[in-house]
Amino acid sequence: xxxxxxxxxxxxxxxxxxxxxxxxxxxxxxxxxxxxxxxxxxxxxxxxxxxxxxxxxxxxxxxxxxxxxxxxxxxxxxxxxxxxxxxxxxxxxxxxxxxxxxxxxxxxxxxxxxxxxxxxxxxxxxxxxxxxxxxxxxxxxxxxxxxxxxxxxxxxxxxxxxxxxxxxxxxxxxxxxxxxxxxxxxxxxxxxxxxxxxxxxxxxxxxxxxxxxxxxxxxxxxxxxxxxxxxxxxxxxxxxxxxxxxxxxxxxxxxxxxxxxxxxxxxxxxxxxxxxxxxxxxxxxxxxxxxxxxxxxxxxxxxxxxxxxxxxxxxxxxxxxxxxxxxxxxxxxxxxxxxxxxxxxxxxxxxxxxxxxxxxxxxxxxxxxxxxxxxxxxxxxxxxxxxxxxxxxxxxxxxxxxxxxxxxxxxxxxxxxxxxxxxxxxxxxxxxxxxxxxxxxxxxxxxxxxxxxxxxxxxxxxxxxxxxxxxxxxxxxxxxxxxxxxxxxxxxxxxxxxxxxxxxxxxxxxxxxxxxxxxxxxxxxxxxxxxxxxxxxxxxxxxxxxxxxxxxxxxxxxxxxxxxxxxxxxxxxxxxxxxxxxxxxxxxxxxxxxxxxxxxxxxxxxxxxxxxxxxxxxxxxxxxxxxxxxxxxxxx
Ligand code: HEC
Ligand code: HEC
Numbered sequence: 001x002x003x004x005x006x007x008x009x010x011x012x013x014x015x016x017x018x019x020x021x022x023x024x025x026x027x028x029x030x031x032x033x034x035x036x037x038x039x040x041x042x043x044x045x046x047x048x049x050x051x052x053x054x055x056x057x058x059x060x061x062x063x064x065x066x067x068x069x070x071x072x073x074x075x076x077x078x079x080x081x082x083x084x085x086x087x088x089x090x091x092x093x094x095x096x097x098x099x100x101x102x103x104x105x106x107x108x109x110x111x112x113x114x115x116x117x118x119x120x121x122x123x124x125x126x127x128x129x130x131x132x133x134x135x136x137x138x139x140x141x142x143x144x145x146x147x148x149x150x151x152x153x154x155x156x157x158x159x160x161x162x163x164x165x166x167x168x169x170x171x172x173x174x175x176x177x178x179x180x181x182x183x184x185x186x187x188x189x190x191x192x193x194x195x196x197x198x199x200x201x202x203x204x205x206x207x208x209x210x211x212x213x214x215x216x217x218x219x220x221x222x223x224x225x226x227x228x229x230x231x232x233x234x235x236x237x238x239x240x241x242x243x244x245x246x247x248x249x250x251x252x253x254x255x256x257x258x259x260x261x262x263x264x265x266x267x268x269x270x271x272x273x274x275x276x277x278x279x280x281x282x283x284x285x286x287x288x289x290x291x292x293x294x295x296x297x298x299x300x301x302x303x304x305x306x307x308x309x310x311x312x313x314x315x316x317x318x319x320x321x322x323x324x325x326x327x328x329x330x331x332x333x334x335x336x337x338x339x340x341x342x343x344x345x346x347x348x349x350x351x352x353x354x355x356x357x358x359x360x361x362x363x364x365x366x367x368x369x370x371x372x373x374x375x376x377x378x379x380x381x382x383x384x385x386x387x388x389x390x391x392x393x394x395x396x397x398x399x400x401x402x403x404x405x406x407x408x409x410x411x412x413x414x415x416x417x418x419x420x421x422x423x424x425x426x427x428x429x430x431x432x433x434x435x436x437x438x439x440x441x442x443x444x445x446x447x448x449x450x451x452x453x454x455x456x457x458x459x460x461x462x463x464x465x466x467x468x469x470x471x472x473x474x475x476x477x478x479x480x481x482x483x484x485x486x487x488x489x490x491x492x493x494x495x496x497x498x499x500x501x502x503x504x505x506x507x508x509x510x511x512x513x514x515x516x517x518x519x520x521x522x523x524x525x526x527x528x529x530x531x532x533x534x535x536x537x538x539x540x541x542x543x544x545x546x547x548x549x550x551x552x553x554x555x556x557x558x559x560x561x562x563x564x565x566x567x568x569x570x571x572x573x574x575x576x577x578x579x580x581x582x583x584x585x586x587x588x589x590x591x592x593x594x595x596x597x598x599x600x601x602x603x604x605x606x607x608x609x610x611x612x613x614x615x616x617x618x619x620x621x622x623x624x625x626x627x628x629x630x631x632x633x634x635x636x
Contacts, residue, residue: 071197073195074193078108080105081099082136088129089137107270110155111346113188152345160386175256214257217254217256218255290430297394297396299573304410307321308322320335321336341374349636352367353365381399392518393517408427408429408487409428411426413488426459427479433479436479444490445471446490447465447490449462471529472489491526496524496615497523497525497605499520500617503618506518506620507621508622545602546573565577593621594620598616598619601613
């Protein structure tokens with residue numbers, strides 16, 4: 001099977017990542033937007049495109065084993081104290097006199113990282129282990145050879161299955177490590193210097209294209225730093241130099257692999273201040289009790305509700321029951337589930353909402369996986385509950401523990417305008433106090449509480465006036481000590497729309513492979529105080545009522561992708577991709593893949609020119625993911 005179009009996309013992506021040179025292989029009028037669009041393709045999405053091609057193959061079994069002898073471990077290891085881990089792993093990973101097991105004692109990673117390493121041991125090295133034993137090993141290793149919460153937080157988008165624009169510290173790491181998988185993959189690990197070196201050997205023997213990536217000499221493009229150095233102080237050039245000095249003794253000409261792995265040893269070493277501080281604080285999670293849930297789901301709106309957590313079969317296992325109430329007039333939802341908490345803070349759960357097999361795509365009652373990060377004080381959590389063949393549907397959630405005091409989960413009606421009088425605000429939450437004076441309630445600058453309409457423990461209703469000169473912006477709401485930050489916006493007008501996700505991907509399917517859907521949402525924005533769109537002071541007003549359509553994305557003059565890639569629901573913004581398989585109607589009998597614009601046109605809002613406000617997103621519809629790397633099944 002050939003994928004000329006996707007091949008071209010990847011070629012363009014690679015180019016877009018490296019330079020701004022015009023793409024001469026494309027018609028002149030097309031090169032601009034294509035290159036621009038692909039510079040905007042999040043790295044993770046690029047990685048998924050690449051993996052979907054099956055370009056990475058496993059070729060060897062006993063990988064890396066022979067190089068173990070050549071690389072000397074010099075750092076202190078983390079001793080393994082679990083009897084089960086020693087029983088299962090020490091046969092091949094011999095212990096030293098301090099209780100360190102080779103390899104294992106010099107790496108730390110997330111539950112997903114350990115899960116993947118263990119399944120590789122089973123598949124390639126003949127480890128024999130039952131599912132129950134795997135779970136115990138996983139719990140131990142991701143706790144005592146895990147990440148500190150502050151190390152895990154920046155890579156939570158990996159287990160949350162979010163597609164984001166990654167911040168990669170250097171151009172070279174972008175080019176060398178983010179072409180096959182997200183950069184979040186390496187950043188989910190901490191390893192000794194020797195272990196980063198051994199990982200390189202493992203890549204070269206297992207993944208066919210790694211060697212050619214790593215053996216390339218450093219090139220000019222590796223240094224120009226379009227990516228920014230947002231993760232780390234100091235200039236990129238300085239960082240490369242510091243790393244270069246380390247290996248200067250060898251005298252050999254440096255390759256990209258040399259520098260990339262040297263950079264990883266600095267970015268993600270085994271021993272860190274974060275880990276040192278966390279190690280002694282590790283304890284069983286005490287999460288039982290009542291939590292207020294604030295949730296939102298793209299195109300479905302905001303929800304508020306409650307999650308009751310009760311103890312499960314072990315100290316780190318829990319059962320849940322959840323109720324969610326829609327704030328935009330949708331139905332209420334109830335869910336029940338179970339979860340394991342790894343490392344004392346990292347929640348992996350699963351819950352059922354009652355949706356049957358014939359549920360429509362994106363049905364909010366679907367069975368969902370839950371990934372959440374609990375703050376070390378165990379008072380709040382945030383994460384994502386998701387489902388779909390590509391985890392494309394989900395809720396973004398925030399939890400706040402209900403102790404004795406009031407908790408605010410959400411405030412309606414949402415966006416308000418200066419000059420509005422007698423607006424009835426509902427402050428929704430738990431343990432909300434009664435017998436309040438208006439002065440004990442704050443709705444933020446320029447929003448004056450004029451009276452209390454009713455005060456229930458979960459719904460406090462107040463009237464308020466919005467001053468005619470109230471500045472645009474988000475307001476915090478507080479009630480006697482409880483605060484909800486960024487609870488609602490004040491805005492003057494919707495100046496422009498934005499479609500999210502701005503760069504999206506769907507996958508053909510429906511016969512042999514499942515479809516990968518994409519749900520779009522149009523959000524209105526106020527230009528903010530400076531009157532200019534696209535600046536930091538812009539205010540997101542909220543979802544806007546629009547009609548959805550698809551437009552041709554001009555790449556090749558005889559392209560007709562619009563007819564083949566799939567359809568979008570004009571009202572809901574749900575894109576349903578076409579079936580896969582060569583299509584005899586298409587030129588060259590191509591598959592139904594392609595690139596289109598997804599266009600949102602406001603039903604009632606107009607711009608300064610009197611025309612309806614509109615915005616668009618770029619959508620790639622590609623082939624199914626034939627090979628899945630994302631296997632970790634670590635939820636109950
Ligand atoms: C039958 C032998 C065998 C057993 C049992 C075994 N391993 Fe391994 N392990 C290997 C070999 C060989 C390598 C080096 C090649 C590789 O990376 O696959 C390795 C490498 C590793 C690595 C380094 C991989 C990397 O990311 O670079 C980790 C981590 C690891 N093993 C973990 C474990 C754990 C945890 C267990 C027990 C649950 C275990 N192994 C049991 C044979 C084994
Ligand atoms: C040629 C493709 C390719 C390149 C380039 C590549 N990787 Fe990987 N890497 C893989 C594959 C495939 C896996 C295993 C599947 C997975 O975890 O997604 C993997 C897994 C990993 C893991 C998990 C290891 C484990 O024991 O499970 C780490 C860490 C990692 N890569 C780091 C890096 C770093 C750092 C770079 C750049 C220096 C890099 N990778 C470049 C293909 C690549």
